[in-house]
Amino acid sequence: MTQSTEQPEVRAEPRRRPGGRTERTRAQVLDAVGAELAERGYDALTLDAVAARAGVHRATVYRRWRDVGGLLADLFAATADDDWQPEDTGSLEGDLAALNRENLVALTVQPSIAAALLAASFRSEEAARGLRRLWADRYARCEVIVARAIRRGELPPATDARRLLVTATAPLYHEVMLLGTPPDPDLPGQAAKATALAAKAGAFTCPTPANDPS
Known part of the structure; x- marks a missing residue:
């Protein structure tokens, strides 16, 4: 029997594309x-x-x-910088002012995904859930601002980081999103200064439990 010299056909495997x-x-x-x-x-x-x-x-x-809110939440998450950390300026007031300036840009740049997501959160549970996740992540990352200030001796050791951060950033959201006030470049620094002064005076210190012997 004559042996065939014809080679079997080799089919190329389909190229896998990243992400699919x-x-x-x-x-x-x-x-x-x-x-x-x-x-x-x-x-x-x-x-x-x-x-x-x-x-x-x-x-x-x-x-x-599901809805526009879900689209915006996914878009915001996709464009977020996973490596983002708050700026270290060397002082509590400086760190809070830098954070507020970033927030003001995010709320006023056109188009503002952050502002659209905030607006959608009042009408979409998908957007509301996405916004809660994003805020929780951002505030957790920013707690290092308070930790640094405590190490520098600027703040009492028992300072509540989340309460301080919410107080420092809230004026921007209130003015821009709720009141529709034209962006004020001085507002980030003013809110930071007021919060830093209050924090140094102990306004955000966690109360000591009654049964704590210290």
Whole structure:
């Protein structure tokens, strides 16, 4: 019998693409959200418009993100810097002012994903959940500001970091988001100074339990 010299056909395996189809679809949709937000604004943002712009079936968008709030929460999470840490200026007031300046930029840059997500959180449980996760992460990262101040001797050791940080940052959200006040470049520093003075006076010190012998 004559042995065949024909080599068996070797089929090339399909090339694997990083992230796969699901991640590519997510990237297309989130790009479309950003573009729609920039061109049309939050009030005109709809899932149908995003799906059309992304070239994705509307059912896919509805199934994965549910509503505009879910889209914004995912977009904000996707653009967040996982390595972000608050600036170390060498003082509590300086650290809080630097943090507030970053927050003011995030709330007033156009388009502001942060401002849109805040607005959506009042109408969307998806956005509200995403916002709570983002705030919890950001405040946890910022607790190092208070820890540094305690080590420098600026603050009492029992200072409540979360209460201090909320007090320092709240004026920006109140003025920009609730009152619609034009951005004031002096506000970040003013809020930081007032909070730092109150903190040094012990305004955010945790009370000592009654049965604590110390």
